[in-house]
Amino acid sequence: MAVDIVVVNWNSRELLEQCVESIVRFGNEQLGKIVVVDNHSSDHSLDFLSQYPDVALVKQTKNVGFAKACNIGAQQCEADYLLFLNPDAALFANTLESVIDFMEHQENQQIGICGVKLLDENNHVARSCSRTASPTGLFFHSIGLDRPWPKLGQAMREWDHLNNQNVDQVIGAFYFVRKSLFNKLSGFDERFFVYYEEVDFAYRAQQQGYSSYYLADVSAYHLGGGTSDQVKANRLFYSLRSRLQYAYKHFGFVQASFVALASLTFEPVVRSLKALLRGDIQSMKETTLAYKKLLLWGVGSTSE
Missing domain, CATH: 3.90.550.10 (Spore Coat Polysaccharide Biosynthesis Protein SpsA; Chain A)
Known part of the structure; x- marks a missing residue:
């Protein structure tokens, strides 16, 4: 073999x-x-x-x-x-x-x-393995609750x-x-x-x-x-876009739209607040740029 x-x-x-x-x-x-x-x-x-x-x-x-x-x-x-x-x-x-x-x-x-x-x-x-992506797991990730309670999210960070x-x-x-x-x-x-x-x-x-x-x-x-560290705003944009594409491919329209709503409303606020508390102005700029690119791409394209 x-x-x-x-x-x-x-x-x-x-x-x-x-x-x-x-x-x-x-x-x-x-x-x-x-x-x-x-x-x-x-x-x-x-x-x-x-x-x-x-x-x-x-x-x-x-x-x-x-x-x-x-x-x-x-x-x-x-x-x-x-x-x-x-x-x-x-x-x-x-x-x-x-x-x-x-x-x-x-x-x-x-x-x-x-x-x-x-x-x-x-x-x-x-900590490299994950659970199958689900609407609830992605929602908890969007609002940041999978950090203190990893079992709520997709990544299996609670396992050594x-x-x-x-x-x-x-x-x-x-x-x-x-x-x-x-x-x-x-x-x-x-x-x-x-x-x-x-x-x-x-x-x-x-x-x-x-x-x-x-x-x-x-x-x-x-x-x-690695390579994706070269362009952090683009990395976030592509990660968010792929998440929405996956949701609309596998979850059905209603649950996928639930994921999209959380990703487009709660998550940018959570990300920006975390960056602000760290005094990381660059991360705030990168988050803003990534979400601008995502909105320009358009949620209506998630099923393409």
Whole structure:
């Protein structure tokens, strides 16, 4: 059994180089193709790839978004498994071998998606798994109640992520998928430019009888933030937009509109008050800009 790895890059520079280097260094005989899909970077972040002639590079003439770029990369792949790896992530020794061995066990054949324990630069374990998005969970997130009471929201921050278990969703930074399932679901929904594409994929996989699994026995590196930290206002805009797109796709009009109302009324106030209490004027400006972009996009477009 083999795995092909797809890395989507947008102005990642040193991060991408460290990511590819880790794949080349720790990839074993089970590693198939390495595909880098570049979303029209402008920072010369691809220059180092001349050192790695076996890496397949697919250049886009514009930023087509994360979901679409992943699908484009997957079209180049033929292995039994796909790993979508963020540029701000990296492999450790035995990461690939351990996940493949786990997925190959007979009792795990209905596990379609696998994530691993993600460690940051300080060796801290990221709280990276989530519950299936729900109208109430997104509402509590919008008004900030999932911070003091994580069980009310989507992110599983109350769990230390130190044990193996079935979960509803693993983070897209390290997204290990059966290629047969990816083909069956026609890949990621490209309406999600970035964010929620893995949430949507995991939910659709559940509907087909496949589960997601978090494997704490296996580790990988993840910086967190990464490329999206370059444009925080845009990051918030795309996160909000994808949330509304997901809601209108899966919740029905009434419940989705409930989520939209909370996202557009309560949440900007909560975000701005938090930034004000911190004295963070820049965050207030970024929040205002993100919501301006969201309103210009238009709530009426959420079902597109």
